[in-house]
Amino acid sequence: xxxxxxxxxxxxxxxxxxxxxxxxxxxxxxxxxxxxxxxxxxxxxxxxxxxxxxxxxxxxxxxxxxxxxxxxxxxxxxxxxxxxxxxxxxxxxxxxxxxxxxxxxxxxxxxxxxxxxxxxxxxxxxxxxxxxxxxxxxxxxxxxxxxxxxxxxxxxxxxxxxxxxxxxxxxxxxxxxxxxxxxxxxxxxxxxxxxxxxxxxxxxxxxxxxxxxxxxxxxxxxxxxxxxxxxxxxxxxxxxxxxxxxxxxxxxxxxxxxxxxxxxxxxxxxxxxxxxxxxxxxxxxxxxxxxxxxxxxxxxxxxxxxxxxxxxxxxxxxxx
Amino acid sequence: xxxxxxxxxxxxxxxxxxxxxxxxxxxxxxxxxxxxxxxxxxxxxxxxxxxxxxxxxxxxxxxxxxxxxxxxxxxxxxxxxxxxxxxxxxxxxxxxxxxxxxxxxxxxxxxxxxxxxxxxxxxxxxxxxxxxxxxxxxxxxxxxxxxxxxxxxxxxxxxxxxxxxxxxxxxxxxxxxxxxxxxxxxxxxxxxxxxxxxxxxxxxxxxxxxxxxxxxxxxxxxxxxxxxxxxxxxxxxxxxxxxxxxxxxxxxxxxxxxxxxxxxxxxxxxxxxxxxxxxxxxxxxxxxxxxxxxx
Numbered sequence: 330x331x332x333x334x335x336x337x338x339x340x341x342x343x344x345x346x347x348x349x350x351x352x353x354x355x356x357x358x359x360x361x362x363x364x365x366x367x368x369x370x371x372x373x374x375x376x377x378x379x380x381x382x383x384x385x386x387x388x389x390x391x392x393x394x395x396x397x398x399x400x401x402x403x404x405x406x407x408x409x410x411x412x413x414x415x416x417x418x419x420x421x422x423x424x425x426x427x428x429x430x431x432x433x434x435x436x437x438x439x440x441x442x443x444x445x446x447x448x449x450x451x452x453x454x455x456x457x458x459x460x461x462x463x464x465x466x467x468x469x470x471x472x473x474x475x476x477x478x479x480x481x482x483x484x485x486x487x488x489x490x491x492x493x494x495x496x497x498x499x500x501x502x503x504x505x506x507x508x509x510x511x512x513x514x515x516x517x518x519x520x521x522x523x524x525x526x527x528x529x530x531x532x533x534x535x536x537x538x539x540x541x542x543x544x545x546x547x548x549x550x551x552x553x554x555x556x557x558x559x560x561x562x563x564x565x566x567x568x569x570x571x572x573x574x575x576x577x578x579x580x581x582x583x584x585x586x587x588x589x590x591x592x593x594x595x596x597x598x599x600x601x602x603x604x605x606x607x608x609x610x611x612x613x614x615x616x617x618x619x620x621x622x623x624x625x626x627x628x629x630x631x632x633x634x635x636x637x638x639x640x641x642x643x644x645x646x647x648x649x
Numbered sequence: 650x651x652x653x654x655x656x657x658x659x660x661x662x663x664x665x666x667x668x669x670x671x672x673x674x675x676x677x678x679x680x681x682x683x684x685x686x687x688x689x690x691x692x693x694x695x696x697x698x699x700x701x702x703x704x705x706x707x708x709x710x711x712x713x714x715x716x717x718x719x720x721x722x723x724x725x726x727x728x729x730x731x732x733x734x735x736x737x738x739x740x741x742x743x744x745x746x747x748x749x750x751x752x753x754x755x756x757x758x759x760x761x762x763x764x765x766x767x768x769x770x771x772x773x774x775x776x777x778x779x780x781x782x783x784x785x786x787x788x789x790x791x792x793x794x795x796x797x798x799x800x801x802x803x804x805x806x807x808x809x810x811x812x813x814x815x816x817x818x819x820x821x822x823x824x825x826x827x828x829x830x831x832x833x834x835x836x837x838x839x840x841x842x843x844x845x846x847x848x849x850x851x852x853x854x855x856x857x858x859x860x861x862x863x864x865x866x867x868x869x870x871x872x873x874x875x876x877x878x879x880x881x882x883x884x885x886x887x888x889x890x891x892x893x894x895x896x897x898x899x900x901x902x903x904x905x906x907x908x909x910x911x912x913x914x915x916x917x918x919x920x921x922x923x924x925x926x927x928x929x930x931x932x933x934x935x936x937x938x939x940x941x942x943x944x
Binding site: 352354355357358359360361362363364365366368369371372375376378379426427428430431433434437439440448450451452453454455457458459460461462463464465466468469470510513539541542543544546564567568570571572573574577578598601602605606613616617620623624627628631632635 | 668672673675676679680682683684686687689690691693694696697700701704748749750752753755756757759760761766767769770773774775776777779780781782783784785786787788790791792795800811814818843844847865868869871872873874875878879882899902903906907917918921924925928929931932936
């Protein structure tokens with residue numbers, strides 16, 4: 330299909346002019362494009378192929394199994410799936426209010442522009458710090474904090490299953506707190522974009538009707554930008570699910586089923602990070618199976634987020 | 650101050666009159682809440698930077714950059730082999746991803762902006778961007794480590810190249826789109842071939858932005874741990890070939906962070922300081938480069 334249009338030439342910005350010989354440069358550009366698309370297929374195919382023995386052997390029971398013991402050849406990822414979903418949702422719960430506050434703060438003129446630009450840069454820097462550095466920082470700062478206050482929580486609220494003791498430093502809560510920090514830039518950037526994209530006429534209309542600034546923000550601007558904020562939340566959820574190193578260093582890596590925030594847990598990506606290097610035989614295949622699940626989950630979430638984002642951009646066109 | 654009449658112009662002449670005090674107080678309270686939540690969110694960043702500098706600085710010495718990691722318990726040595734390993738793996742990633750990303754970007758902006766393949770490339774680049782970094786490592790493990798039966802810098806480099814390809818491709822696309830169309834038309838009008846137009850006119854104009862993308866990609870690849878963790882593994886020795894297990898700064902941080910030896914933990918902090926400095930410097934430079942040229 331693409332090859333055909335190369336031979337004929339299609340109307341693009343550049344393809345006029347006399348060409349006496351085949352354009353090798355154009356062909357290599359085409360090849361690079363084709364290779365990029367093939368790469369995704371290759372990645373999915375290769376992982377699926379290596380996971381096949383485990384998929385064959387364990388089937389869908391892999392998803393509902395609660396035991397992961399390589400020594401006995403028993404593999405199930407239910408606790409890990411729950412840990413992945415719980416840590417990501419919890420991270421969003423922490424990050425959403427903060428991210429929204431920063432997004433509103435950056436899109437309003439509370440402070441002069443240079444100050445806002447500086448803060449925006451700081452938030453972007455938050456995204457650039459390597460995951461493993463977050464992990465190291467978490468070990469030295471967040472783990473002791475959670476250990477200290479988690480014990481108090483377990484003492485006072487221990488009757489709730491959510492806060493049942495004993496409180497560990499390396500726990501679901503610790504990982505979620507650090508994850509929240511790591512997805513904050515994603516939430517902030519996309520929410521800010523959709524806030525800025527709200528047509529100024531809406532704001533002016535609200536002000537003209539006598540609304541205060543916050544009545545305008547809460548009543549007009551946030552509702553108009555809501556689809557974009559939803560998209561930012563979905564995309565951040567995808568990021569949180571795939572985040573590996575910080576989680577692997579902080580979550581405690583336990584495949585035991587528990588509903589307490591204060592006990593160790595595990596996520597799909599942390600499981601892969603911890604076990605791949607020493608895995609052998611069917612365990613490698615089971616880990617590949619887990620990787621397949623992770624890919625499907627993140628791809629689905631990302632496609633959903635992108636779809637919402639694209640819809641948002643289209644829906645705003647009518648308002649202008 | 651916070652009353653909208655100040656912002657929206659001269660519609661109100663009596664500032665604040667007619668608005669109940671309750672509404673004004675609520676307004677100020679929410680402003681205060683918003684600003685304090687924003688500051689609260691930046692607190693951890695300051696904590697990270699301060700701690701990395703404070704704990705990373707003491708060990709900084711020439712030995713850190715020239716010697717091998719010490720055996721457990723010994724209080725000397727450095728991580729020269731990890732620095733070399735990181736440089737080699739990022740180098741392999743760049744050699745693979747830069748031509749692929751830039752050529753594909755040229756294809757989807759200059760040659761066939763609206764073909765099905767170009768749409769597929771944009772979509773795939775976005776998906777690759779969203780794929781967890783550890784999946785790059787899983788792929789390199791399946792495709793290279795399992796085939797060659799050995800952990801290697803080569804496998805780590807491949808994993809990193811997949812990681813940075815979308816960044817390079819998408820920034821290169823944006824850079825090419827930012828080149829004014831009049832440049833192309835003028836060049837073609839003077840009789841230049843499409844190849845000449847791309848190489849002599851379009852690419853030179855887009856180069857600063859493309860380089861920015863490459864720099865950000867380098868910073869990201871240098872700090873990523875998950876793709877190299879079980880592809881390059883780690884090594885306490887000098888690297889002899891790219892087909893053997895290789896140390897890297899990021900895996901060193903991961904391996905040494907939880908060790909019970911004080912010196913190793915300090916080395917992890919020093920490696921963090923190097924990576925955080927690299928990331929900060931590249932981001933500042935990227936901000937400077939990204940100043941809009943044509944607008």
